[in-house]
Amino acid sequence: MTREPILEVKELTKAFGGIMALHRVSFNVYEGEIVGIIGPNGSGKTTLINCITGFIKLSSGKVLFRGKDITGKAAHKIADMGITRTFQIMRPYYTLPAYKNLVIPLFSPRARRTGGWRGGGKLGDRNTVGIDILEEIGFERDSFVPYKLASTLPTGYLKRLELARCLALRPEIIFCDEVFSGLSMSEIASMVPLIERLQMDGITLVMIEHRLRELFRVANRVMVLNFGEKLMEGSAEEIMASEEVKEAYFGSEEVEEVMSHA
Amino acid sequence: MAQTRRKERLDRGIRVRTDGLYALMSWRELSYLTLPRVVLIFGVLALPFVMPSMYWQRVISIVCIYSFLAISFDLLAHFVGLVSLGGAFFVGVGSYLAAILNTSLGLPVALTIPISTVLGATICTALLLPCLPLRGVYFAIVTLMYPLALARVIEALNILGGTDGIMGVASFPSRWVEQYFMIGALLLFLFAIRRLVNLDLGLVLRAVKDNDQAVRASGMNVTFYKAIAVFIASAMGCLAGASLVHIYMWAGISQFALDFSILPIAATVIGGAGTLTGPLLGCFILVPISELLRAFGTLRIVFYSLILVGFIVFRSEGIMVYAQRKYHQFERWVKV
Numbered sequence: 001m002t003r004e005p006i007l008e009v010k011e012l013t014k015a016f017g018g019i020m021a022l023h024r025v026s027f028n029v030y031e032g033e034i035v036g037i038i039g040p041n042g043s044g045k046t047t048l049i050n051c052i053t054g055f056i057k058l059s060s061g062k063v064l065f066r067g068k069d070i071t072g073k074a075a076h077k078i079a080d081m082g083i084t085r086t087f088q089i090m091r092p093y094y095t096l097p098a099y100k101n102l103v104i105p106l107f108s109p110r111a112r113r114t115g116g117w118r119g120g121g122k123l124g125d126r127n128t129v130g131i132d133i134l135e136e137i138g139f140e141r142d143s144f145v146p147y148k149l150a151s152t153l154p155t156g157y158l159k160r161l162e163l164a165r166c167l168a169l170r171p172e173i174i175f176c177d178e179v180f181s182g183l184s185m186s187e188i189a190s191m192v193p194l195i196e197r198l199q200m201d202g203i204t205l206v207m208i209e210h211r212l213r214e215l216f217r218v219a220n221r222v223m224v225l226n227f228g229e230k231l232m233e234g235s236a237e238e239i240m241a242s243e244e245v246k247e248a249y250f251g252s253e254e255v256e257e258v259m260s261h262a
Numbered sequence: 263m264a265q266t267r268r269k270e271r272l273d274r275g276i277r278v279r280t281d282g283l284y285a286l287m288s289w290r291e292l293s294y295l296t297l298p299r300v301v302l303i304f305g306v307l308a309l310p311f312v313m314p315s316m317y318w319q320r321v322i323s324i325v326c327i328y329s330f331l332a333i334s335f336d337l338l339a340h341f342v343g344l345v346s347l348g349g350a351f352f353v354g355v356g357s358y359l360a361a362i363l364n365t366s367l368g369l370p371v372a373l374t375i376p377i378s379t380v381l382g383a384t385i386c387t388a389l390l391l392p393c394l395p396l397r398g399v400y401f402a403i404v405t406l407m408y409p410l411a412l413a414r415v416i417e418a419l420n421i422l423g424g425t426d427g428i429m430g431v432a433s434f435p436s437r438w439v440e441q442y443f444m445i446g447a448l449l450l451f452l453f454a455i456r457r458l459v460n461l462d463l464g465l466v467l468r469a470v471k472d473n474d475q476a477v478r479a480s481g482m483n484v485t486f487y488k489a490i491a492v493f494i495a496s497a498m499g500c501l502a503g504a505s506l507v508h509i510y511m512w513a514g515i516s517q518f519a520l521d522f523s524i525l526p527i528a529a530t531v532i533g534g535a536g537t538l539t540g541p542l543l544g545c546f547i548l549v550p551i552s553e554l555l556r557a558f559g560t561l562r563i564v565f566y567s568l569i570l571v572g573f574i575v576f577r578s579e580g581i582m583v584y585a586q587r588k589y590h591q592f593e594r595w596v597k598v
Contacts, residue, residue, distance in 0.1 A: 094472055
C-alpha cells in the first residue's frame with residue numbers, strides 16, 4: 001500500500017455561533033483502509049462528516065482529496081468526485097420503491113461517467129442495475145423486498161439502502177454515519193462481512209460508530225473525538241488501552257466489558 | 263359500540279399480477295387500461311361540438327388555459343416540492359411577450375406562441391433562479407411577488423401600453439383553430455408530463471421533493487433539477503398566457519391577476535393533487551361553474567367558496583384519487 005493519503009484533513013474548525021463544534025481536527029485517510037471515528041454524544045462526529053462532504057460550511061481549515069483542495073466546495077461536487085456519505089437518520093426516497101431509489105444516484109453525472117453500462121449509462125437499464133446493486137448489498141433478488149416502497153422497509157434494509165446509494169456512485173470513499181445503530185444483533189452480524197467486502201473492493205471507509213465491538217473488528221485505525229477535539233488516534237488495542245480515552249468516553253467498567261468481548 | 267364490520271379493499275386482478283408494469287393478456291385487460299384515457303381524450307376533443315353557443319365555446323379555451331396552469335402547479339407542487347403561486351406571473355410574461363412579438367415585430371400567431379413559450383419560460387426561470395437553492399416557503403412568496411411587482415412597474419413607468427395594455431393583437435385564424443390548438447396542446451402536455459414524471463429524470467425530480475439532501479449526496483445539483491422543472495412548468499404557463507392574448511386580442515395588466523394563481527390551486531385540490539389529470543378535471547368543473555355563477559355578480563365568490571369548502575371537507579383527496587381507487591379496487595364489507 002502506498003502511503004499517500006487519499007484524504008487529508010488539516011486543522012478543521014467549525015463553530016456554530018459561540019459553540020466550538022470542532023476545534024483544529026487533523027487526520028489522514030489512506031487508500032483502502034477503514035478508519036473508525038468514535039466519541040461521546042455531541043463530540044462532533046457527524047459535524048465532521050458534514051464539513052468534509054460539504055453539507056455544512058467549515059469555519060477554517062483545509063480538506064484535501066488526492067492532493068486537491070475541496071474545502072468549501074458544494075456537496076454535490078464533492079459527491080461527484082467520489083466522496084460519498086450515508087446519513088445517520090436514513091434519508092431514502094420514501095415514495096419510491098427500493099430499486100427506484102437507486103435510479104437517482106445512477107442518473108447522476110458521476111455514475112454516468114464512471115459506470116459505463118453498469119452505471120446505467122446509454123446501454124444499461126437503470127432499473128436492473130439498481131436491482132443488481134441491491135442484491136450485492138443484501139436485498140434478496142427474487143423476493144418482493146427490492147420492489148417494496150422504501151417507506152415500508154425495516155431499518156436494516158434502509159441502512160443497506162443508504163450504502164447502496166453510495167455504491168451506485170462508484171465511490172472512492174464512503175463516510176458511514178452509524179450504519180450499525182438501530183440494528184438487531186443478527187442484522188449487524190450480516191452487515192460486518194458486507195463492510196469487509198467493500199474494503200476488499202478497494203473502497204476506503206470512514207465509519208462513525210457507537211457499536212465499538214463491531215467497529216474494532218473491522219477498523220484498521222480509530223480516531224477518538226471529545227468535545228470537538230481529537231483526543232487520540234491509533235489501533236483498536238491502543239485506543240482501548242488508553243487511560244485518557246477511558247476517562248473521556250467509556251467509563252472504566254464499560255471498557256472492560258468491551259475488552260472482554262473484543 | 264364496537265365496530266363489527268370494516269371495508270375491505272382488493273386490487274383488481276391486473277393490478278395485483280404486476281406491480282406498476284402491466285402484462286396484457288386479453289382485450290378486456292387492454293380496454294381496462296386504455297378506456298379511461300380514451301374517454302378523456304375523445305371527451306375533450308368532442309367538447310367544441312357539444313357546446314351550445316359561441317359563448318360556451320370560448321369558455322372551453324379559458325378552461326384549457328386554466329388547465330395548463332393547474333397542471334403546471336401540480337407538477338411543481340407534488341412532483342418537485344415547490345409550491346408555486348406563479349400562475350399569474352407565467353401568464354403575464356407569456357402574454358406580454360406574445361403581444362410584443364405580434365404587434366411590434368409583426369410575427370404571425372404560429373410563431374408568437376412557440377417563441378413566447380420558450381422565451382417566456384427562460385425569462386421566468388432566470389428570474390426565479392435566485393430563490394431555487396432555498397427550501398421552504400420562499401419560492402411561493404417570490405412567485406407571488408413577481409406578478410404584483412411587474413403589474414405595478416408597467417403601471418408606474420407607463421411602459422408596454424401602461425394601464426391601457428397592448429391592443430390590436432392578431433387573433434387565431436378561426437375559433438375552431440383556437441379551440442383545437444388549445445385542446446391539442448393541453449392533451450400533448452398532459453401526457454408528456456405524465457410520461458416525464460415516470461422517466462428517470464422525473465424520478466430525480468420526485469426525489470428532490472422527497473429528500474433533497476439525499477439527492478445532493480448522490481452528486482447532483484438540486485438547483486439545476488429544480489430549474490428544469492420550473493422551466494417546464496413556466497413554459498406551460500407562458501403558452502397559456504400567449505394563447506390568452508391571441509384569444510382576447512389584447513394584453514394588459516389584468517393578465518397578472520391573481521386569479522391565474524389561485525384558481526389552478528383550487529382546481530388541483532378538487533381534482534386530486536399529484537394526479538396531473540385531476541387538476542385538468544378540476545378546471546373543467548370549476549371554470550364553468552364560475553361562468554354559470556357570473557349572473558350572481560359578486561355573490562358568485564360566496565357560492566364558489568362554498569363549493570370549495572364542501573370539497574375540502576367531504577372529498578379532500580380530490581375527485582381523481584377517489585375515481586382511481588374506485589376503478590382499480592373492489593370494495594366490500596367484511597366482518598371483523
